[in-house]
Amino acid sequence: MLLKKLKLTDFRNYSEFEEDFKELKIIIIGQNAQGKSNILEAINLLATSKSERAERDSDLIHWGKDFALIFADIERKDGSSKIALQINSSGRRKLKINDVAKKAPQADLLGNFFAVMFSCDDLYLIKGSPSIRRSWLDSVLFQLDSKYHRSLHDYQKSISQKNALLKSGRENPIARKELKIQTEIWNEQIINSGTEIIYTRLEFLKEISPYSSELLKNISMRTEDLGLKYLCTINKNEMEIPNEKTNIKSLFKASLENSFEEECARGQSVIGPHRDDLQFQLNGREARSFASQGQQRSIILSLKLGEVQVIEKRKNEMPVLLLDDVFAELDEKRQDFLLHNLPENIQIFLTTTHISDVQKEFIKGAHIIEIKTGKIVHKVSA
Amino acid sequence: MKYTKPLLRLIEEFQKFPGVGPKSAERMAFHLIKQDVHYIEGFSKVVIEAKEQIRKCSECFNLSSNDPCEICSNSLRDKKTICVVSEAKDLSVVERTNEYKGLYHVIGGLISPIDGIGPDDLVIKELIYRVSRSDPNEIIFALDTSTEGEATALYLHRILSPLCKKITRLGFGLPAGTELEYADELTISRALENRKEIV
Ligand SMILES: Nc1ncnc2c1ncn2[C@@H]1O[C@H](COP(=O)(O)OP(=O)(O)OP(=O)(O)O)[C@@H](O)[C@H]1O
Ligand SMILES: [Mg+2]
Ligand SMILES: [Zn+2]
Numbered sequence: 001m002l003l004k005k006l007k008l009t010d011f012r013n014y015s016e017f018e019e020d021f022k023e024l025k026i027i028i029i030g031q032n033a034q035g036k037s038n039i040l041e042a043i044n045l046l047a048t049s050k051s052e053r054a055e056r057d058s059d060l061i062h063w064g065k066d067f068a069l070i071f072a073d074i075e076r077k078d079g080s081s082k083i084a085l086q087i088n089s090s091g092r093r094k095l096k097i098n099d100v101a102k103k104a105p106q107a108d109l110l111g112n113f114f115a116v117m118f119s120c121d122d123l124y125l126i127k128g129s130p131s132i133r134r135s136w137l138d139s140v141l142f143q144l145d146s147k148y149h150r151s152l153h154d155y156q157k158s159i160s161q162k163n164a165l166l167k168s169g170r171e172n173p174i175a176r177k178e179l180k181i182q183t184e185i186w187n188e189q190i191i192n193s194g195t196e197i198i199y200t201r202l203e204f205l206k207e208i209s210p211y212s213s214e215l216l217k218n219i220s221m222r223t224e225d226l227g228l229k230y231l232c233t234i235n236k237n238e239m240e241i242p243n244e245k246t247n248i249k250s251l252f253k254a255s256l257e258n259s260f261e262e263e264c265a266r267g268q269s270v271i272g273p274h275r276d277d278l279q280f281q282l283n284g285r286e287a288r289s290f291a292s293q294g295q296q297r298s299i300i301l302s303l304k305l306g307e308v309q310v311i312e313k314r315k316n317e318m319p320v321l322l323l324d325d326v327f328a329e330l331d332e333k334r335q336d337f338l339l340h341n342l343p344e345n346i347q348i349f350l351t352t353t354h355i356s357d358v359q360k361e362f363i364k365g366a367h368i369i370e371i372k373t374g375k376i377v378h379k380v381s382a
Numbered sequence: 383m384k385y386t387k388p389l390l391r392l393i394e395e396f397q398k399f400p401g402v403g404p405k406s407a408e409r410m411a412f413h414l415i416k417q418d419v420h421y422i423e424g425f426s427k428v429v430i431e432a433k434e435q436i437r438k439c440s441e442c443f444n445l446s447s448n449d450p451c452e453i454c455s456n457s458l459r460d461k462k463t464i465c466v467v468s469e470a471k472d473l474s475v476v477e478r479t480n481e482y483k484g485l486y487h488v489i490g491g492l493i494s495p496i497d498g499i500g501p502d503d504l505v506i507k508e509l510i511y512r513v514s515r516s517d518p519n520e521i522i523f524a525l526d527t528s529t530e531g532e533a534t535a536l537y538l539h540r541i542l543s544p545l546c547k548k549i550t551r552l553g554f555g556l557p558a559g560t561e562l563e564y565a566d567e568l569t570i571s572r573a574l575e576n577r578k579e580i581v
Contacts, residue, residue, distance in 0.1 A: 157529045164495035184501065185536040270430055342464070 001114060001317045002347050003043060004080070005073035010062035011328035013289040013374035022319035023349070023367040023381075027358065028351045029369035036351035038320045039371075040117065042070050045350060046083060047115035047319070048139040049106050049149070061335075074113050076317055107149050114311050118304040119324035125303070126287055130277035137201050137278065140307055144314055147268045148200050153354050155273065163268045180260065190272060191252045197273040198232060198252075199245050204310070205230055205278070219298045219337050226302060227281030229333040233271040240325035242316035258359050294331070301334060305341055309380060316345060327357045335359055389415070401402050441512070443471045443488040443505050453485060460484040462519040466509065466538065468526065472562045476524055479571040484522075487512065491536055492530040499539060509538075513545045520548040522577055524570075528561045539580045550577040 002024075008017040013035045028036045037053075042082070043052050045060075054060050061068040068087045074080060085105070086094040095105035102108035117139075124132055141148040162183060164289040169179045205228050216226040232241050233253040234248075242248055252272075259271050269275075280299055287299055311319045321342070327335055327350070339362060352358055355368075369380035385393070389411060396407035399416070438444070439451035446452060453459060458476040463484030467473045473486050489504045513521065521542060539549055553576035562570070 154529055158533075161495050161533065162530065165500075168495060168498070168500075181540055182493075182495075183536065185533040185540070188530075188536055189532055 001077075001320060002075040003072060003113070003320055003349075004075050005071070006039070006043065007071040008039075008042055009280065011042055011060060011063040011067040011070060012062065012070040015062060015374065015378070016036065017336035019375070021244075021367060021371065021378065023365065024345070024347050025361065025362065025366035026347075026349045027355070027366045027368045028349065028371060029353070029355055029368065030351075034371045035374045036371055037119070037324050038093060038374075040119075040324050040349060040351060043072075043320065044117045044139075044322055046070065046072055046085065046113045048111065048142050048143070049109045050139065052117070052121070052135065052139070057087050057091050057093070060087050061089055066350050072113070081112060083109070086108065100169050107146075110148055110149055113351065114143050114315060114317055114319035115322055116304055116307045116311065117322045117324065118300075118326055119322075120326055121324075122300050122304070122331045123296060123329065126280055126302055130275075133225050133278040134274075134276065137204070140311075141200055141204060143311065143319075144204065145200050147196065150198040151200070153195045155190060155197055157191040158186050158193065159269050159272065159274055160191065166263055166269070167267045169264060174331055179264065183260065183263070187253075187256050190269070191249055191256070194272050195245055195248045195252060196235075198230075198234070198241075198248055198276070199243075201273070201276075202230055202243060204376060207314075208303070210308045211309045212302040215305050215341065216298060218341070219302065219334065220295075224295065224298070225283050226299060227279075229279040229281060231277040231279055232273075233275045294334075297330060297334060301330070301338060305338070308343065308346065312343065318346050321346055321348045323348060325353070327352060327359075328354075383557050411538070438488075442486045443490065443508070443519075444473055444486060458483075461516070464509075464513070464516075464518050464520075465521065465522045467524050468534070469530070469560070469563075473525060475562055475565070475567075477504045477568060479567050480575065481574055483569045489534075489538075492526065493529075493534045494530045501541075504534075506541070510541060510545070511543055518546055521546050521551070521578075522552060522574075524562060524574075525551075526562050535580070548579065550579050552576075553578040579581070 005020050006017070007019075008014045011017070017039070028039055030036050035369060041051055041053060041060075041187055051060060066089055069085070070085045070087070072083045074083065082098050084096040084099075090096070093105035095102040095109055097108070098114060122136075125136060138148075138152060165179075165182055165186065209226075209228050212228070213226045215373060216224050230241065233242055234252045236255065242251060255271055265271055280291075282291045282299065287296065289362075291299065308319055310319060311317070326338075330338065336359075350358065350362070355363065368380040369376050384390075384392060392411040392414065393404070393407045396402055397404060399407075402410070414422045414425075417425075434449045435444050437447065437448055437449055439446050439454055441450045441454040444451045444453065448455070459484050464487050465473075465482060465484055466489060467476065467490055468491055470488055474486060476482050476486075476506045487505070487509050489506060489509065491499055491504050493499060493501060493504070523535045523538060525535050535551055542549060552570070552573040565573075
């Protein structure tokens with residue numbers, strides 16, 4: 001899959017940006033804070049419908065403007081398509097695909113374009129808070145599974161409703177029995193959508209594990225073994241998580257029963273996939289506490305390359321790879337590894353402040369654009 | 383440009399209407415002040431009369447100028463079936479299909495703790511009373527398929543199942559997240575036909 005053209009209007013620090021990409025390698029160079037990451041953010045938004053950096057849609061709009069536009073021409077195996085996304089300060093988006101207006105701009109965007117983002121921030125995946133790891137899972141699964149977005153949306157809505165109920169139950173006590181009934185009407189939906197979420201995440205982890213482990217073995221001269229463990233809050237006893245939906249459902253139901261008093265006391269939902277986490281293990285030990293800086297980088301690298309392979313396998317389309325400032329973070333050995341383990345026909349967008357950070361081999365045949373304060377100031381084509 | 387005070391006030395009033403943004407409010411205000419005084423007088427009268435004459439039916443809580451309403455007092459309707467809807471506008475959506483011959487009950491909203499709406503804020507006690515008194519053969523929930531609609535249906539089912547043997551929901555054809563108001567007649571009548579029992 002190729003991104004053939006990108007046009008931005010009033011997106012972040014760009015008033016206008018327009019560029020054709022015929023090449024497989026695109027290097028975006030520029031000083032700090034000139035708008036390199038903003039371009040990758042726009043591309044990634046087309047794939048995941050969300051931004052990892054923006055808290056709300058209005059952050060994406062050029063200051064003082066009412067809306068931002070992203071246009072993209074995409075070439076897939078089964079033909080080409082045009083995406084036009086309008087981001088409004090009201091938070092409501094508009095989407096056209098091949099000039100046809102879509103009803104659900106968030107959900108209908110997904111599945112048209114695939115991307116894997118690898119930025120220096122991803123190093124926090126191991127050390128950072130669980131929400132960063134959940135957000136990573138979500139951004140991959142939005143692309144892989146068309147039902148996942150809907151499930152997550154319904155789930156989050158039911159959780160907010162239930163939290164509001166539990167909170168009001170704490171402030172103006174109502175009869176325990178009545179509170180229980182009212183909690184259960186949300187729990188029932190939480191169990192349904194939550195089970196979908198847990199199941200989809202588990203299936204994905206099962207799928208990516210062999211790829212990423214093999215990659216890590218190869219970087220480490222077969223000395224390091226990667227484990228991905230889903231930490232499920234509905235499963236306090238650390239039993240094996242069932243891989244049948246009906247079994248997940250009954251486990252979920254039983255755990256919610258048991259947590260009712262605690263949830264009432266805390267005035268919020270304490271278990272479910274919104275509290276779950278992912279643990280990276282290196283040779284059976286928690287990477288978070290035991291992996292060195294270099295080992296952590298290797299794990300993330302294996303994970304991202306694994307992500308490329310899973311998307312390619314499931315969708316039969318090569319995702320676009322977005323490398324944001326990663327070469328500065330990787331030593332020569334890992335840079336080499338990255339470059340030599342990429343599929344041949346993958347399109348890569350890479351940002352850097354110094355072209356000298358990029359391997360000569362990569363620069364060959366690349367399309368290079370230099371960015372300064374939201375404008376292209378220089379171009380070199382192969 | 384800033385508008386004169388009375389015009390600004392008028393725009394503000396229109397903006398309080400559901401679904402009306404600043405631009406539409408402006409257009410509506412301009413439209414209104416362009417009309418002559420007789421029209422405005424007539425218009426105000428229509429609004430006042432509507433407010434004075436429209437009441438809620440004490441049986442089903444539909445809006446009507448008669449109590450009981452036209453539907454509740456119609457002897458041809460099946461008194462043993464009650465269709466529960468959230469708003470009067472949803473009732474008219476089901477009516478338009480011409481398929482449904484029973485009675486209604488308008489509960490006046492959906493359970494939504496975020497908006498501070500619990501079962502006690504809806505016309506649910508009256509529904510329980512009505513069901514225990516009239517012993518219907520079937521109760522149908524025609525509620526949005528949103529999480530709030532779903533939660534309300536589950537709640538009502540809990541409360542009503544000891545009182546009525548057959549409780550159904552509009553079925554097939556209504557995708558998740560549908561607001562009844564926006565579904566077309568064909569979809570609704572198909573959903574009515576395919577209603578399923580809640581278990
Ligand atoms: N909504 C917005 N409107 C206008 N400018 C914005 C907006 N959001 C961010 N910016 C500006 O965009 C710039 C940051 O762009 P970006 O993150 O792409 O930088 P970068 O080139 O990747 O820099 P670095 O090398 O430091 O990562 C900042 O100058 C910031 O002030
Ligand atoms: Mg950057
Ligand atoms: Zn009536």
